[in-house]
Amino acid sequence: xxxxxxxxxxxTTSFRTGGQWRDVIRDISFDIGPQETVAVVGExxxxxxxxxxSVMRLLGGNARSSGRIGFDxxxxxxxxxxxxxKIRGNRIGxxxxxxxxSLNPVLKIGDQITEVLMQHRGLDHATATTEAxxxxxxVRIPSAKARLGEYPMNFSGGxxxxxxxxxxxxxxxxxxxADEPTTALDVTIQAQILELIKTLQxxxxxxxxxxxxxxxxxxxxxDRTVVMYRGDIVETDTTRQIFRKASHPYTRxxxxxxxxxGSMAGQPRPxxxxxxxxxxxxxAPVPPTADTVRHDIAPVLKVEHLITRFPxxxxxxxxxxxxxxxxxxxxxxxxxxxxxxxxGESGCGKSTTGRSLIRLEKMTSGRVQIDGKExxxxxxxxxxxxxxxxxxxxxxxxxxxxxxxxVGRAIAEPMIAHGLASSSEAIRRAxxxxxxxxxxxxxxxxxxxxxxxxxxxxxxxxxxxxxxxxLIVADESVSALDVSIKAQVINxxxxxxxxxxxxxxxxxxxxxVVERISHRVAVMYLGEIxxxxxxxxxxENPQHDYTRKxxxxxxxxxxxxxxxxxxxxxxxxxPYRAADYEPAKRQYREISPGHFVQLTVEK
Amino acid sequence: MTRSSQPEISVHEAVGTTALPAISPFRRTxxxxxxxxxxxxxxxxxxxxxxxxxxxPLVAPQNPYDLGQLDIMDGRLAPGSESMxxxxxxxxxxxxxxxxxSAILYGLRTSILVGVVSAAIALMIGAGIGLISAYAGxxxxxxxxxxxxxxxxxxxxxxxxxxxxVLGQGVDxxxxxxxxxxxxxxxxxxxxxxxxxxxxxxxxxxRSMALPDRRVIFxxxxxNCLPPLIVVATMRVAYAIMLEATLSFLGIGxxxxxxSLGLLISNGFDYMMSGDYWIxxxxxxxxxxxxxxxxLIGDALRDILNPRREG
Numbered sequence: 001x002x003x004x005x006x007x008x009x010x011x012t013t014s015f016r017t018g019g020q021w022r023d024v025i026r027d028i029s030f031d032i033g034p035q036e037t038v039a040v041v042g043e044x045x046x047x048x049x050x051x052x053x054s055v056m057r058l059l060g061g062n063a064r065s066s067g068r069i070g071f072d073x074x075x076x077x078x079x080x081x082x083x084x085x086k087i088r089g090n091r092i093g094x095x096x097x098x099x100x101x102s103l104n105p106v107l108k109i110g111d112q113i114t115e116v117l118m119q120h121r122g123l124d125h126a127t128a129t130t131e132a133x134x135x136x137x138x139v140r141i142p143s144a145k146a147r148l149g150e151y152p153m154n155f156s157g158g159x160x161x162x163x164x165x166x167x168x169x170x171x172x173x174x175x176x177x178a179d180e181p182t183t184a185l186d187v188t189i190q191a192q193i194l195e196l197i198k199t200l201q202x203x204x205x206x207x208x209x210x211x212x213x214x215x216x217x218x219x220x221x222x223d224r225t226v227v228m229y230r231g232d233i234v235e236t237d238t239t240r241q242i243f244r245k246a247s248h249p250y251t252r253x254x255x256x257x258x259x260x261x262g263s264m265a266g267q268p269r270p271x272x273x274x275x276x277x278x279x280x281x282x283x284a285p286v287p288p289t290a291d292t293v294r295h296d297i298a299p300v301l302k303v304e305h306l307i308t309r310f311p312x313x314x315x316x317x318x319x320x321x322x323x324x325x326x327x328x329x330x331x332x333x334x335x336x337x338x339x340x341x342x343x344g345e346s347g348c349g350k351s352t353t354g355r356s357l358i359r360l361e362k363m364t365s366g367r368v369q370i371d372g373k374e375x376x377x378x379x380x381x382x383x384x385x386x387x388x389x390x391x392x393x394x395x396x397x398x399x400x401x402x403x404x405x406x407v408g409r410a411i412a413e414p415m416i417a418h419g420l421a422s423s424s425e426a427i428r429r430a431x432x433x434x435x436x437x438x439x440x441x442x443x444x445x446x447x448x449x450x451x452x453x454x455x456x457x458x459x460x461x462x463x464x465x466x467x468x469x470x471l472i473v474a475d476e477s478v479s480a481l482d483v484s485i486k487a488q489v490i491n492x493x494x495x496x497x498x499x500x501x502x503x504x505x506x507x508x509x510x511x512x513v514v515e516r517i518s519h520r521v522a523v524m525y526l527g528e529i530x531x532x533x534x535x536x537x538x539x540e541n542p543q544h545d546y547t548r549k550x551x552x553x554x555x556x557x558x559x560x561x562x563x564x565x566x567x568x569x570x571x572x573x574x575p576y577r578a579a580d581y582e583p584a585k586r587q588y589r590e591i592s593p594g595h596f597v598q599l600t601v602e603k
Numbered sequence: 604m605t606r607s608s609q610p611e612i613s614v615h616e617a618v619g620t621t622a623l624p625a626i627s628p629f630r631r632t633x634x635x636x637x638x639x640x641x642x643x644x645x646x647x648x649x650x651x652x653x654x655x656x657x658x659x660p661l662v663a664p665q666n667p668y669d670l671g672q673l674d675i676m677d678g679r680l681a682p683g684s685e686s687m688x689x690x691x692x693x694x695x696x697x698x699x700x701x702x703x704x705s706a707i708l709y710g711l712r713t714s715i716l717v718g719v720v721s722a723a724i725a726l727m728i729g730a731g732i733g734l735i736s737a738y739a740g741x742x743x744x745x746x747x748x749x750x751x752x753x754x755x756x757x758x759x760x761x762x763x764x765x766x767x768x769v770l771g772q773g774v775d776x777x778x779x780x781x782x783x784x785x786x787x788x789x790x791x792x793x794x795x796x797x798x799x800x801x802x803x804x805x806x807x808x809x810r811s812m813a814l815p816d817r818r819v820i821f822x823x824x825x826x827n828c829l830p831p832l833i834v835v836a837t838m839r840v841a842y843a844i845m846l847e848a849t850l851s852f853l854g855i856g857x858x859x860x861x862x863s864l865g866l867l868i869s870n871g872f873d874y875m876m877s878g879d880y881w882i883x884x885x886x887x888x889x890x891x892x893x894x895x896x897x898x899l900i901g902d903a904l905r906d907i908l909n910p911r912r913e914g
Contacts, residue, residue: 308851358811389812404826412821414812460808474620 004031004057005175005207008063012069013047013054017062021538024050025231026069032175037201037208039222039239041215043254043482046228048211049381057084071175090120093168097180100324103152109136110148110161116170130157135166136421138203139196151354158189165196172204179211187509191553213483214363215258216512216555220562221242225238227251239559247462251274256283257487259512261539261554268536270517272494273487284584290498293519296371300470300503301357301390303335306366307407308349309354312576325513325575327354328583336470337497339504341514343526344552347575350507353524354473359383371470388418391464395476397456401448401463408434410446411463418467431461436493454485458492465496471503478509490517511554515539518526522593524549526575528586532594543597635907636900642907645899652893656711662704664690669864673700678788679879695881697870703881706906707889713863714890718844719779725843727781727834729789730828732819736790737797748794749785759784759846767855775854781843792835796828830908837901841894848890864890 001142009029014021021411025047030184042048054065057076069076072091076084081311082103083421095174096102104112113135114128121130129148136144137161152160168176180199182190195469198221201208218225225242227235227250235248244295246252253276263269276283306327314321326349332339342350354359357368359375368375371389378386412426421429431441437458443531448456457477462473474493490513490588496502507513514521515535523530523546533542556562577583588596636642655662665672681701682695694703736747756761763780770776800806801824809819848865850856852872857863862870864886871882 029840047740295635360807360811387811392808394804395807396804400808402809402823405822413818414814416813417812417818461761463808463812470871 003014004033005036006032006209007070008051008055008067009070011051011065011069012067013050013059013063013065015059015063017480021064021230023285024063025054025228027229028233029067029167030208030226032207035201035207036040036224037210037222038226038562039210039218039223040211040217040226040228041550042213042228043213043253043484045230047184047231048213048228049179052094052209053368055177056088056092058088059345067434082346083388088118089168089173090171090581091173091507092175093173094177094178095161095164095168095179096182097183099157099164099184103160103162105152107266108149108151109155113163113167113170115157115168119390120171131170132166135170136348138169138200139163139315139445141166144351155270155363157185158188158192161185161189161193162196165193165200169200169204170405173206174209175211178314181210182210182217183214184238187511188345188549188553189216189219192208193556197221200475209570212254214555216557219557219559220555227254243559243565249276249278249280252283253278254483255557258357258557259487259510259516259555260271261512261515262556264536265540266536268534270519270535272491273516292497292501293339294336295503298332298372299338300336300506302367302369303333303357304331305366306330306356307364308352308361309364311411320579322578323581325581327356327363327578328575329586330524330527330529332522332529332532334471334503334505336503337501338520339497339506339518340520340522341506341508341518342522342524343508343511343514345509345550349527349575350509350524351475352507352527354475355391357473358387358392360392382583384418388467389469390473391467391469392473392475392541393457393464393477394461396480397453397460398480401456403448404444406447407451407459407554410448411444411459411466414463414466419466424591430462430466434459434464436496437462438488452485454481456490457481457485457489461489461492464502471505473505473507475507476509477506478510486513487492493517506563511551512557523550526573529569531596531600533592537592538597541592541595543591543595545600604627615631616893632904632907637905639903641899642903645896645903648692648896649900650894652711652896653715655708656715656823659708659712660704663702663708664693665702665705667706667709668860669757679874679882681879682881682885684862693744695879697882698874701862701883703867706867707864707886710862710864710867710886710890711893713774713857713861714865714893717777717781717847717863718840719784721778721843721847722836722840724778724837725782725785726789726832729791730793730825730832731784731785733790733795733796734825734828737794737801738816738820738824744794748788749791753783754787755791760876761847763846763850764853766882767850772855772858774857774861777847777850780850781846783841784846785839785857788835789832793828796831797824798873800824800827834901834905834908837904841901842896844890844897845894 011025011028012023013025014023014271023422030038030050040048040051047210050059052061055069055076067077071087076087089504094236097357110129110132113123113132117128117131118125126157131514133144136147139148141162149400151370155163160560163335182193185193197208210219222239225239226233227242227248229250235242235246235251242251243255246255250462256274256276269291271289272286274283274286307329308322308327310326312322312324313319328352330526332340342353344350352361357375363376370386373382373386375386401407408427408430411430413428415421415429427444431444434441434443439455439458448459453460479487481489493504496515506514506517518535520533521535521538522529523544525546530546531538533543538547542551554596590596591598608766628723636646642791660666679698680692682693684692684695692702692704695709696702697706732747734742766780766783770779806819808824809823846870847856847863850865852869854869857866859866867886868883871879875880896903
């Protein structure tokens with residue numbers, strides 16, 4: 001490679017914790033050539049973000065770096081701070097993960113961009129404004145000139161990330177560092193932003209250092225890939241080579257755990273993830289999944305015309321000004337031993353559906369039966385009985401356990417409260433449940449903060465199993481987990497389904513995971529189910545426009561299938577409606593057995 | 604969706620130290636206190652003052668309540684003077700010949716008793732109302748919080764003055780007055796943190812398991828509201844002691860026969876100008892030491908119990 005733009009050699013960064021220096025990244029070296037995109041990929045704690053922060057020298061006083069970071073013939077680590085200040089934002093631009101917080105909420109968008117231009121490029125106000133409009137045009141923000149005077153709150157997440165990119169580009173940097181820039185975004189928006197970064201890189205002739213945990217994104221965007229594991233680089237190669245024939249066992253383990261859209265073609269049932277031996281890199285054969293669906297007995301969950309709307313009140317008299325139509329006329333069945341996935345993007349009402357079913361949210365109308373019992377009309381007593389049959393696993397394992405309760409007690413508590421077991425009996429059963437989810441009974445004495453994220457999610461599953469439920473509503477239960485942990489938890493869920501005949505309502509935005517785990521899939525958009533059917537049928541033969549768009553947006557973890565796609569730069573619409581709005585009655589068409597598609601209504 | 608797909612970052616996972624022994628939040632807090640020099644200073648000051656207040660009858664040279672032990676001839680003696688009977692007055696005497704050192708020890712007893720008891724009662728009432736307010740929400744919440752607002756809009760001293768004027772003097776009366784002026788602070792604090800906690804997923808989890816309301820409130824919400832409550836309670840004990848001292852200084856708190864620190868300061872005030880500084884200054888210094896000590900502990904607790912520091 002001729003004259004790399006950025007050349008990192010022997011970089012070690014340590015943090016001081018409790019008076020001791022601990023290496024977070026150790027002796028890492030890699031180069032980024034001109035107009036090249038290098039992805040640094042790894043799971044949490046791998047040190048990938050610390051690498052980016054070390055390059056920018058943005059780490060605080062309790063961190064130190066040694067080695068060499070060559071940029072433009074100079075060593076960034078030995079530069080005086082004011083010299084570094086000139087490079088930051090000027091020669092190296094940076095975009096962060098969270099578009100909601102990386103813009104100042106009380107300053108107009110235009111001012112935030114012109115500020116950078118006047119500061120770094122010494123432009124006067126008029127030229128800076130013209131330049132700001134040009135930049136916003138460049139990141140494809142429609143009617144840029146009109147939007148200069150708006151505040152960040154008027155922009156959606158994707159649009160904010162575009163503004164952040166515009167600011168990063170303001171000084172025509174030679175290198176753009178992108179730290180998980182699409183992680184907080186919806187999948188269709190993510191596709192737009194990735195497309196944008198690719199285009200801009202060509203237009204501007206920049207190099208890009210792309211930090212991510214998502215192998216799919218890596219395959220989409222990078223020329224070369226650096227794989228990090230616990231602070232070390234385990235493998236550096238061209239992206240194609242890494243996906244074709246990874247040499248390090250960790251890389252192989254990581255890749256085998258990545259859910260790949262389309263990898264389930266021809267498979268009627270869910271499939272476990274292959275388990276890779278971390279030492280040898282051998283892939284153990286995947287045990288076939290048994291047929292668990294019990295069509296012979298009545299469905300465990302029956303939902304008919306479920307509607308949940310939230311009134312939005314305004315004014316002193318608290319008049320209803322409008323309603324958020326979170327869930328709009330949804331009907332489906334779920335059998336024992338079956339997994340039905342609700343997929344869709346943020347705000348589509350998938351979580352509200354799950355919460356309405358067990359009455360964590362008040363439904364507006366409709367009928368829900370769990371195991372033949374009416375949820376809708378249940379009073380306090382019978383509701384307790386119904387909730388015993390249907391348990392919920394939440395998204396964030398850090399939030400869903402009481403931080404001040406030992407996990408053994410947390411698992412035993414529902415059994416005691418429902419009078420199913422005496423206190424000592426419940427504690428003993430909690431130990432058994434912990435073993436059932438792959439932890440040890442001795443861990444019952446620990447507090448939640450002593451567990452890792454994946455372990456906590458196992459604890460949550462054990463707690464959900466405590467009441468011997470027939471149905472589990474899993475609300476984005478694996479979304480916050482690292483790829484390899486995610487694969488393990490999904491395998492566990494499939495094991496438990498086989499053993500206990502559980503019905504899962506699996507709520508997720510992640511199409512690739514959904515493809516792996518479900519028997520049937522329902523695609524939601526603006527509170528409605530637009531398409532529902534057997535997983536194989538929906539994924540191999542999607543009918544509704546939105547389903548197709550959603551599938552096209554999922555990054556494919558295979559660089560040879562990289563596609564230049566045209567994603568319409570559209571936004572996700574809002575389900576907020578005026579108070580007197582009456583939704584149209586929807587019609588569905590059955591295109592193959594059990595596969596229904598909503599008919600598009602002409603507006 | 605802002606948090607959904609964010610990869611988790613866990614220190615334990617990163618360094619692979621998941622095999623930590625189980626440490627309860629309580630023991631972590633105590634451990635952190637012992638490593639904080641200012642907190643240690645506060646703990647030692649308050650610990651010593653409470654200890655000598657408790658054992659006052661054993662260590663005090665004289666019982667300041669027993670008029671038989673007092674000799675009016677010993678009135679207003681300077682610190683270090685010798686009495687008619689040969690006893691040394693370490694910190695001097697007041698106008699009635701009362702040994703100030705003994706009076707301060709007994710005064711500490713009264714001050715701490717009034718402060719702690721009133722704070723404890725106010726805490727229970729306030730926390731209860733705060734929890735009800737947060738959990739019930741809607742109209743109940745609105746009514747209770749407006750009462751709190753009204754209560755807080757009057758200066759505490761004014762309410763206490765009016766109450767004592769009606770109730771009269773006495774330790775029980777002043778405790779009632781202090782409880783009435785203090786409970787609203789606890790209610791406000793607990794409601795705030797209970798609202799935050801009840802929005803969190805583990806409360807949803809508890810509700811989805813159909814746990815009874817009582818259990819959700821006391822086993823799940825309350826323990827997680829304790830950190831801010833403990834901090835407020837510590838500060839409020841100090842405030843209650845000061846308020847009691849103020850009221851006694853104004854002569855409407857405790858009877859002259861049961862001297863608290865405030866009353867002692869008040870007794871000596873008349874003689875400040877004639878050079879008999881000790882009658883006011885020594886009780887005042889003791890009060891200052893006690894308040895500073897409690898506040899040091901409170902500050903340290905606030906830092907330690909800050910949720911951002913919890914792992």
